[in-house]
Amino acid sequence: MDQQEKETKQSEATEQAGTAEQTATTAQGGSKEVVIKIEHLSKSFGDNEVLKDITLDLYKGENLVVLGKSGTGKSVTIKCVVGLLEQDKGSLKVFDQEVLDLSEQELKELRIRIGFLFQSGALYDSMTVRENLEFPLRRVLKIKDTEEMTKRVEEILEGVGLPDAIDKMPSELSGGMRKRIGLARTMILKPEIMLYDEPTTGLDPITSKEISELILSMQKNYGISSIIITHDIACAKIVANRVLVMSEGEVIAEGTFDELEGSDDELISSFFK
């Protein structure tokens, strides 16, 4: 891709961002509050420049889907958001706080407001489902009362449709169930932002659809703002208020699902085929 082509794509992306902003505004009933603001973010691992110049906003209450080939830096971007990785250049603000400038305690407090669903679910495999869900309650919310803890655990398991899995070990759960429990463990802290790292990867189409609908219900029921990283177009179609396409560490397009699906650009439309 030569420089001129890149510039054209960037300007198209900016134009589409305007439309997207309107879409996001509509999706959240008039609110334009930005919860995550990323500007000119870059990150390298040795000589490998994974993120070149990422700029994106996440509005309150919207679902932003990030599409892109493997290795384009999607997961790196959301790991920077929670401070698991540090960017080399650029600004990354969550709730108006620059993540890099936060102290250890401030970062911990910020992380409580952000949920992160890992690709594998990342359940603690030496603990039962109940212990997995109680883990953040005990340590983050400092809840000691057993009854209250059980109530919260049962409530959230009901919410993800797995009330019977409470005493099971993660090894006894299917891939879809693990993702649901992973989501429950994240949601139990009632985060304001959710970051989903490929939530439907490795699942059959029916389970993928169930997980996608679960993501949508989390947005509707709790008003959560989410960034969803996925390759699954069916999932993107269900959950997205706005879609952003990344390629080679850069944002190449931004818009609604329908706008990008009908794009004339071969690279963009290839994601939707």
Place this chain on the structure above:
Amino acid sequence: MDQEYTASYKKILVEAGNQVNFMGSFFRNIFRMNFEWNEFVRQCYMIGYKSFPIIGITGFIVGFVMTLQSLPTMKEFGAESYIPKMVAISLIREICPVIIALICAGKISSGIGAELGSMKVSEQIEAMDVSGANPIQYLVVTRVLACIFMVPLLTLMADTLGLAGSFVAVNVSSDVSGILFFHKAFNSVEFGDLLPAVIKTVFFGLAIGFVGCYKGYNSDRGTESVGIAANSAVVSASLWIIVIDGIAVQLTNALGY
């Protein structure tokens, strides 16, 4: 060529810096609020109680074999009555601490390395971190402290069973009463023999736990790295045990113990 040397020196310095940093966060987290007592007790059970059989058998056989091997020579000099004294001092001062620590490096350090390594690979440690919990306090502090407490206890148990093994070996070819044997053994051991050995095992425990945690916690991605973490944990912990033992011997000699 110079660049290669520079790169490898840099790598060594970075690794040393990371280890010091990790050690620092271990010590900082010991004194933080909300110590994970339940996990600490669970780790003591896993590290200590579950190691009883292998440590017990090893201690007994070391005492038994040592006595059988030295008995003929001692008899030649008519010094077989010195067997309890010789076995007690060598087991308590040197043989049991080092052998038990090396076995613990193989069993415990590799276990911790593999466990934390697989947690890292499956993103469980990152999940703990992003949830706002403290993985160092929950995973590292509890395991290292459990090693520091349990390795000395396991060594003392091995000392006792080693003496029992020696008593059995003596009775294979002659008839010595238990009271006489243990009276002679314990009479020859002084506080100055036991204390340095116990202090030494505390540091062995620290090395075993710390190295296992460091290697596992900082392993790379991929299943291969779990094996590498476990393997390098054993090698590094064993090396540290030998180094600490060398330093401890010099120190005890200098202090007149």
